[in-house]
Amino acid sequence: MGNYGFIKVAAATPKLKVADCVFNTTEILKVIADAEKSGVKAIVFPEASITGYTANDLFHQRLLIEGAVNSIDGIKRALAESDIMAIVGTPLEITNRLYNVAVVIHRGQILGVVPKTFLPNYNEFYDKRWFSSARELSQPETELCGQTVPVGTDLIFETKDFRFAIEICEDLWTPVPPSAIHSLYGAEVIFNLSASNETIGKNEYRRSLVNQQSARCIAGYVYAAAGNGESTTDLVFSGSSMIAENGNILASSERFSFDSQFCVADIDIDRLRNDRLKNKSFTPSEYNHFSSIKYRTITIDTIGDDKKADYKLDRYVNPMPFVPSKENMDARCSEIFAIQVGGLAKRLLHINAQTAVVGVSGGLDSTLALLVMVKAFDKLNIPRANIYGITMPGFGTTDRTYNNALKLMQSLGVTIREIPIQDAVMQHFKDIGHDKDVHDITYENSQARERTQILMDYANKVNGLVIGTGDLSELALGWCTYNGDHMSMYAVNTSIPKTLVKTLVGWIAGSQLDKSSQEILIDILDTPVSPELLPAGENGEILQVTEETVGPYILHDFFLYNMLRFGYEPRKIYFLAKIAFEGKYDDAIILKWLRTFYWRFFSQQFxxxxxxxxxxxxxxxxxxxxxxRMVSDASVALWMQQLDAMQ
Incomplete structure (x- = not known):
């Protein structure tokens, strides 16, 4: 699809005059025209947006009811050649009862009518004075504007891109909102036409309702609220429209505006579908009291041109999805660090270990692992001296990383052991007949495996646990030596990606340690990521920079998150990456490393x-x-074929 699995929707609050159907219809059509220019494919208006929700006893005036029907007919005719779909609110008479309904209009046709189910009749609300509940409907169809139209709450509307259903205002505020059932039967987006008024604290509560319902339903939730055009005789309406997706508010409108307005967002249907596929409790068969409900599907032939290539995305794409936002940084990093510490502490308690061993290289990963160990030992009241930090200089070890490793261990008060590996590796080269001047994979991996052997054997010597330092990004790319740094007795960084490792070390430096330790961590953060398995440069500088070989970790973490969390295909990840990294990486570079990511991810599963x-x-x-859970010999061909087509 040219829309990459997104659907652009809008929640509108037009200017309004109570009981003036002609004025209100004109404003609705103006907003629809503006929304369509913005690429919106579906727009929802507030409850009773044709007449105004506060028309009160005027709802009993036949002239107003007939005027509302004429307005629906006018909107239908005006949209005959338009691609956008509109959902408008109006009173509608059906077999001698008046219902508060949503009318779905597209391409000059009324697709369906959905009545409000729950009618508030408390405090300032008197809905039952004028309207009947959807439960009182006695027929599945009604005649409207020269059409026989489906009517009921059992309607799911299906386009080629998404499925949606409708509820109205109070429906959301009930213990079991209709949208919960709609979602179980396949509705991926819920449109809500509302006229919720303002009182102190109500806006925050309303936002939480919308947000939570979108999360419970694993759905998009598009909420259109009545605005200042409604009567202020006893109530005030602010036009608090909003759009949410699975627990996140994507967009919201300005409150108390006197102008017509709408908020726009792209709802990621792919993301919702992927989460629903994984959630096996998301089915009506799990709920006996819902399993017998029957729905009617209203098929909509088309909404937009899915071949359009220049899709404009109206949502922020986070280039570092694993990294907490500035607002949540302290709380999230504290929680992440606590999980790592808690996991290690439990393992130490379980096996009654009083000692642990870790290889300390002066790099980011071993630094974070050591910090976790120190905190876990403090938590268990075990002396830090029982942590054995072993630095193992090799052919590529630089003075910078070597000194940082020693300084860090000294500042943290752990026991330091220095065990150079050059002689042991040279003997190994002699044993297997490898030329020491051939700096190939054997040259590199022999060092990694020698270090792991030292760690394992030293742990046996002190009756301790070898703590692994490798991170999630390295596991995804297979950037680790099999049975070398790939192996340990407990791996505290196993689900921490590289971008988050750096963030955590920076957070710890700024909030958890004394000044001397902070200075060491700052220099470690500034050191290029490297396994240091190849000899250093003439001036002792690091020549083997990991990101020059496998690509920038910030890109790989972005690819990894979007592939695994949402099941996105390569073309969508590429589309999102171009937006997220605009001005930082050009398209060719992104595509190059995306190919590398997929090839390495599949080939390194073993x-x-x-x-x-x-x-x-x-x-x-x-x-x-x-x-x-993935087999080691799964083929990457399907993914590479799509990548090849993107060249």
């Missing part, structure tokens, strides 16, 4: 199928016992 235990921290994890 490493992930035998990784050590480690605590799950976020929504993405690659443990073969938990979130990601």
């Amino acid at each position: 490493k992930r199928n035998c990784i050590p235990d480690g605590p799950k921290v976020g929504s993405i994890n690659l443990s073969p016992r938990g979130d990601w």
Whole structure:
């Protein structure tokens, strides 16, 4: 699809005059025209937007009811050549009863009518004085504007891109909103036509209702609220329209505006469908009292041109989805760190271990692992001296990382062991007949495996636990030596991606440590990521920079998150990446590393199928016992074919 799985929707609050159907219809059509220019495919208006919700006893005047029908007919005719779909609110008489309804209009046709079910009749509300509940309907169809139209709350509207259903205002405020049932039967977006008034604190509560219902339903929720045009005789309406998606408010309108307005957002239907596929409790068969409900599907032939290539996305694309926002940084980092610490502490308690061993390289991953160990030992009242930090200089170790490793361990008060590996590796080269001047994969991996052997054997010596340092990004790319740094007895960073490792170390530096330790961490943060397995430069600088070989971790973490969390295909990830990294990486670079990501992800699964235990921290994890079960010989051909077509 040219829309990459998104549907652009709007929630509108037009200017309004109570009981002036002609004025209100004119404003509705103006808003529809403006929304269509913005690429909106579906727009919803407030409850009784044709007449005004506060018309009160004027609802009993036949002239007003007939005027509302004429307005519906006028909107229908005006949209005959238009692509946008409009959902408007109006009173409608059906077999001698008046209903508060939503009317769905598209391409000059009325597709369906959905009445309000729950009628508030308390405090300032008197809906039952004028309207009947949808429960009183005795027929599945009605005649409206020269059409026989489906009517009822059992309607799901289906386009080629998404499925939606409708509820009206008070329906949302009930213990079991109709939208909950609609969603179980396939509605992916809920449109709500509302006339909720303002009182102190009500706006915050209303936003929480919309947000929570979108989360419970794993749906988009488009809420259109009546505005200042409604009567202020006893109530005030602010036009608090909003659009939510699975627990996140995507857009909201300005409150108390005297102008017609609408808020726009792109709802990610792919994302919703992926979450529903995973959630096996998301089915009516799990709910006996809902399983017998029958729905009618209203098929809509088309909404928009799905071949349009220049789709404009009206939503923020986060380039670092694993990293907490500035507003939540302290709370989220504290929680992540606590999960890592809690996991390690429990493992130490379980096996009654009083010691632990970790390789400290002076890099980011081993730094975070050591910080987690220190906090866990403090939590268990075990002396920090029982942590054995082992630095193992090799052929590529630079003075910078070597000194940082020593300084960090000294500042944290752990026991330091220095065990150089050059002689042991040279003997190994001699044993297997490898030329020390050939700096190939054997040259590199021999060092990694020698270090792991030292850690394992030293842990046996001190009766301790080897703590792994490798992170989630390295596991995704297979950027680890099989049975080398790939292996440990407990891996505290196993679900922490590289971008988050850096964020956590920075957060700890700024909030958890004394000044001397902070300075060390700051320099570690500024050090290029490298395994340091190849010799350094003439001036001792790091020449083997990981991101020059496998690509920027910020890109790979973006690819990983969107592939695993939402099941996106390569073309959609590429589309989103171009938006997220505009001005930082050009399209060719993004596509190059996206190909690398997929090839490495599929080819390196055999490493992930035998990784050590480690605590799950976020929504993405690659443990073969938990979130990601994949055979080691799965083919990447299908994904590469799509990538090839994007060249």
